Amino acid sequence: MPPWLRRLLRLSVDLSIDAAIIVLGYYAGLLLRFDGEIPPESMETFRLVIPVIVLGYLAVNWLLGVYRTAWQYGGMGDVLNLGRAVLLVTAVITLFNRTRAERDIPLSVNLIAGGFIFMAMAFWKMLPRLRVHPSIHPQRPGAKRLLIVGAGNTGQLVAREFLQHHDWEYRPVCFADDDPRKRGKRIHGVPVAGTTQDIPELVDRFKVDVVALALPSAPRARIRELLAVCQVTGVPVRMVPGLPEIVEDPRTISHLREVTVEDLLGRDPVHIDYSQCLESLRNRVVLITGAAGSIGAELARQVLRFQPAGLHLLDNNETGLHDLAQELRRESADVDLRLWPASVTDAEKVERVFRTVRPQVVFHAAAYKHVALMEEHPDEAFRVNVLGTRHVFRAAAAYGADKVVFITTDKAVNPVSAYGATKRIGELLVLAMAERSATVFCAVRFGNVIGSRGSVVPLFARQIQAGVPVSVTHPEATRYFLTIPEAVSLIIQAAAFAGQGQIFMLDMGEEVRILDLAEKMIRLKGLAPGTDVPIVYTGLRPGEKVREELVAEHERQLPTHHPKVMLTFAGGRVPATELEAEIDALAARLDCERDEFLRALHRLARLGPAGVPSPLPRREPGDTGTA
Known part of the structure; x- marks a missing residue:
C-alpha cells in the first residue's frame, strides 16, 4: 500500500x-440534562445541528494540528492543545x-x-501511550533493579524511558x-528514597x-x-549519557x-x-610525525578543528595512517590532507618530506x-628517539619551519630507563x-595518558574481563595520568604561546596509586578485589620507577598564560x-654490547646545561633502572 494511501486511511x-465521540457527547449531554427523557423538539434540533457541530470540532482540530500529532509519543502539551481546540468550539x-x-438545546x-468530548478524545488519542505504561505491562522477568542517582531532568527521563520500555x-x-x-x-511512580x-x-x-x-x-x-x-x-555502577547525547541518538539511553x-x-x-590556538594554526601548514599513534592521531583530530591550510601526517604505520585519514576526511572533506608513510630514522626521506611540504x-x-621493550633494545630507542628526532629538527630548521613542538615525557626527569x-636527550636537542636556529623549538612534557596502546588501564580492563588475575608491578607504585584529549589540548595550547627553547610541563593532577586504581576498576564491575579477581605483584620491570618525577632537582616551574601549563x-x-x-659518537657504537650502550646512553642524558653532567638520578627503593 502506498504511504499516501496509508496516511489517508489512518486520517x-x-x-x-x-465524529462519533462528538455525536455521543451531545447525546449524553441531552440525556443528563433531561434526566433521560429528551423532549421531541430538542431531539429534532439535535438532528439538524449535529452535522454542523461535528464539522466545527473536526475543522478546529485540523487547524490546531491535532491530527498531525504523533500520539504514541504524546505528552501534556499535546493534551493541552487538544483542550484548546475543544474549548474554542x-x-x-x-x-x-x-x-x-428559544433554545431547544440548553446552554448546559x-x-x-464539551467536557465529555475532551475527556473521550484525550483518552482515545493517548491510548497508544497508555498501552506501554508499566502498570499495564510489567517489566520482563529478570530485569535488573536500578537505583538512579540524581532525580533531575536526566534522571527522570531515564526512569520514564526504562519504565515505558x-x-x-x-x-x-x-x-x-x-x-x-x-x-x-x-x-513516574518511582520514589526519591534518600540522599x-x-x-x-x-x-x-x-x-x-x-x-x-x-x-x-x-x-x-x-x-x-x-x-x-x-x-x-x-554492585556494578553505570553512567547515564548526557541529554545532548540522548537527543543526538535516543537509543543511547538504553545503553548505560x-x-x-x-x-x-x-x-x-x-x-x-580557542582564539589563541586558532591564531597559531589557522591557515598554517602543519606536519605531525608519529601521526598513527595515540597522541599523534588525536593531535591530527584536534588540529583539524583549527582550520590549517594543510595537514601532513607522517608515520611508518601505513594502515594506521590510512584509517586515520578516512576518519579525518569524513570530518572535513575539503581539508588538504596528505599522508607520508616513512620512518623518522630515514634522514633522506625526512629531508625530502620537509622540502616538499615546507611545514610552518x-x-x-x-x-x-x-619502557621495558626499549630497555631490551636501547639501540633502537636511540635510533628512533634521538637520531630520528635530530633528523626532524635539522630538516625543520633547514626549510624554515616557524615552530617545532617536541613531545616528551616525565620519564625524562632523572631518567632510569633507556626510553x-x-x-631527555631530545629535550637537550631542543x-x-x-x-x-630562527625556528622556535619547544617541548611539552607530560606523564601517562589513559587508554594509549600498551598502558596499564586497558591491560587491567582486559584482565578483569577475562577473569584472570590483575597484575600490578609494585604495591606502592604510583603514576600521574592524563586523558589523551586533555593532553593534546594542552599541547596545542602550550604551542600557541611557546617561545624559543622553552620546555613546558602539563598539570598532571594528583598522583594515583596503581593498586588503588586496579581495585576500583574491579569493584566497578561488582566484583571483590582479591576474592573474585586476584591481584598479583609481578615486580618492577627494567627501567621502571616506583614513583615518577615531574621536575628535576635543578629545574623550577614558572606559571604561564594557562593554569594547567607550567x-x-x-x-x-x-x-x-x-x-x-656525543650523539655522533654513540651513533657509531649502535652495534656494541647492550649494557655498555645503556651506560653510554645514560651518560649522554646527564649532559646538563653549560656542559656539566647532571647529578645521577635518585632511586626509590625497588627502582630497577640501569644508569
Whole structure:
C-alpha cells in the first residue's frame, strides 16, 4: 500500500472516531440534562445541528494540528492543545446559542458535551501511550533493579524511558538525590528514597542490582566522590549519557555506559584559549610525525578543528595512517590532507618530506615508548628517539619551519630507563637547536595518558574481563595520568604561546596509586578485589620507577598564560657542539654490547646545561633502572 494511501486511511479512521465521540457527547449531554427523557423538539434540533457541530470540532482540530500529532509519543502539551481546540468550539457554540430567543438545546448541554468530548478524545488519542505504561505491562522477568542517582531532568527521563520500555534490561526502583524538596516524592511512580549518602542502605533495602549515575553536568570531583560511595555497595555502577547525547541518538539511553578511568580520576574537562590556538594554526601548514599513534592521531583530530591550510601526517604505520585519514576526511572533506608513510630514522626521506611540504608548524610525536621493550633494545630507542628526532629538527630548521613542538615525557626527569634517557636527550636537542636556529623549538612534557596502546588501564580492563588475575608491578607504585584529549589540548595550547627553547610541563593532577586504581576498576564491575579477581605483584620491570618525577632537582616551574601549563626553567646553556659530538659518537657504537650502550646512553642524558653532567638520578627503593 502506498504511504499516501496509508496516511489517508489512518486520517479517515481518526476523523470517524472523533465524529462519533462528538455525536455521543451531545447525546449524553441531552440525556443528563433531561434526566433521560429528551423532549421531541430538542431531539429534532439535535438532528439538524449535529452535522454542523461535528464539522466545527473536526475543522478546529485540523487547524490546531491535532491530527498531525504523533500520539504514541504524546505528552501534556499535546493534551493541552487538544483542550484548546475543544474549548474554542464549545465556547463559540455556547455564545451562538445564547443569542437565540428559544433554545431547544440548553446552554448546559454544550458545556456537558464539551467536557465529555475532551475527556473521550484525550483518552482515545493517548491510548497508544497508555498501552506501554508499566502498570499495564510489567517489566520482563529478570530485569535488573536500578537505583538512579540524581532525580533531575536526566534522571527522570531515564526512569520514564526504562519504565515505558518493559523489554529493556533495567527497572528503576528508587532515586537518590540531595535536593530536600524532592525527598519523599515520586517521579513516574518511582520514589526519591534518600540522599546520595544513603546509597548503601538503599541498595540493601530495594535489593538493587545496578546503580546508575544520572548527573552529566556534575563536576568530575563530585562524580569521583559518588563512585567512592557506590563502590562500598559491591554492585556494578553505570553512567547515564548526557541529554545532548540522548537527543543526538535516543537509543543511547538504553545503553548505560561503563564507568571509565576518567570518571574514577575525577579530572574536569580542560578549557583552552580557542582564539589563541586558532591564531597559531589557522591557515598554517602543519606536519605531525608519529601521526598513527595515540597522541599523534588525536593531535591530527584536534588540529583539524583549527582550520590549517594543510595537514601532513607522517608515520611508518601505513594502515594506521590510512584509517586515520578516512576518519579525518569524513570530518572535513575539503581539508588538504596528505599522508607520508616513512620512518623518522630515514634522514633522506625526512629531508625530502620537509622540502616538499615546507611545514610552518611541526608536532614531533614519533617515538618508541614502551619502557621495558626499549630497555631490551636501547639501540633502537636511540635510533628512533634521538637520531630520528635530530633528523626532524635539522630538516625543520633547514626549510624554515616557524615552530617545532617536541613531545616528551616525565620519564625524562632523572631518567632510569633507556626510553627516559632518549627523551631527555631530545629535550637537550631542543635547547641546543634553540641557540642556533630562527625556528622556535619547544617541548611539552607530560606523564601517562589513559587508554594509549600498551598502558596499564586497558591491560587491567582486559584482565578483569577475562577473569584472570590483575597484575600490578609494585604495591606502592604510583603514576600521574592524563586523558589523551586533555593532553593534546594542552599541547596545542602550550604551542600557541611557546617561545624559543622553552620546555613546558602539563598539570598532571594528583598522583594515583596503581593498586588503588586496579581495585576500583574491579569493584566497578561488582566484583571483590582479591576474592573474585586476584591481584598479583609481578615486580618492577627494567627501567621502571616506583614513583615518577615531574621536575628535576635543578629545574623550577614558572606559571604561564594557562593554569594547567607550567614553564620548566633550568638556567644555563646546553653545550650544543659537545652534545652533537656525543650523539655522533654513540651513533657509531649502535652495534656494541647492550649494557655498555645503556651506560653510554645514560651518560649522554646527564649532559646538563653549560656542559656539566647532571647529578645521577635518585632511586626509590625497588627502582630497577640501569644508569
